[in-house]
Amino acid sequence: MSRTVVALLCLALLGGCAVSTPAKVIEPQEADDVVTTSLQRWLSLQQDVSIMSEAQVSERIRALEPPVDADDVYYYGLLHQQLNTFGAMTQARDTFRTLMQQAELSASQRQLVGILQQYNQSRINGYLQLQEMQMQQQDLQAQLTAIQQEKQILKQKIQALTDLEAAISTRREQ
Numbered sequence: 001m002s003r004t005v006v007a008l009l010c011l012a013l014l015g016g017c018a019v020s021t022p023a024k025v026i027e028p029q030e031a032d033d034v035v036t037t038s039l040q041r042w043l044s045l046q047q048d049v050s051i052m053s054e055a056q057v058s059e060r061i062r063a064l065e066p067p068v069d070a071d072d073v074y075y076y077g078l079l080h081q082q083l084n085t086f087g088a089m090t091q092a093r094d095t096f097r098t099l100m101q102q103a104e105l106s107a108s109q110r111q112l113v114g115i116l117q118q119y120n121q122s123r124i125n126g127y128l129q130l131q132e133m134q135m136q137q138q139d140l141q142a143q144l145t146a147i148q149q150e151k152q153i154l155k156q157k158i159q160a161l162t163d164l165e166a167a168i169s170t171r172r173e174q
Contacts (some may be wrong), residue, residue, distance in 0.1 A: 039108045042074055049078040057082045073099045074113070081120055086127055093120035 049057070057079050067073040077095035080088045096117035100110060 038106060039112065041071070042109060042112060045071075045075060046078055049075075049082055052082060054083055070099060070102050070104055070109075073102070077116065081116065086124070089120055089123045089127060093117055093124060096120065 052060070061076075061079050064076060064079070065072075067076045073095060077092050077099065080092035080095060083089075096113050099105070099113050100117060105113065
């Protein structure tokens with residue numbers, strides 16, 4: 001599933017989300033604007049990260065300071081999500097899991113983080129299934145090679161028996 005599809009899916013799912021009331025008292029319209037702005041900033045950030053090469057992502061991760069606030073943690077998770085290694089996938093999943101527990105997230109941000117956490121867990125599951133299938137394929141390939149060798153040996157034995165029968169038939173005729 002491409003990251004653009006994930007972003008579009010997130011936008012579609014988040015369209016009708018309820019907004020939790022922030023701790024300080026502000027007008028409902030302002031709260032909606034703040035939540036929308038935060039979510040839009042996160043989705044924009046996700047789109048920016050999704051077009052980065054693995055080399056760019058690795059460089060950004062090395063240069064990144066330890067994440068402090070929710071935006072930094074989200075960015076850190078996105079960077080790891082962009083890499084296609086098992087360690088990066090688990091780091092992204094764990095980062096989003098940690099982010100889910102932060103109280104400062106709006107309902108729509110929490111929903112987005114939940115989707116990304118599930119997405120990375122699915123990637124991890126797929127990776128592990130692929131590893132298992134590759135091991136099974138190697139085992140089956142080894143079995144096939146052994147069977148082909150046995151087949152070749154049997155062909156040689158059959159040919160030897162055929163040659164022996166022909167030699168015995170020739171001696172009887174003489």
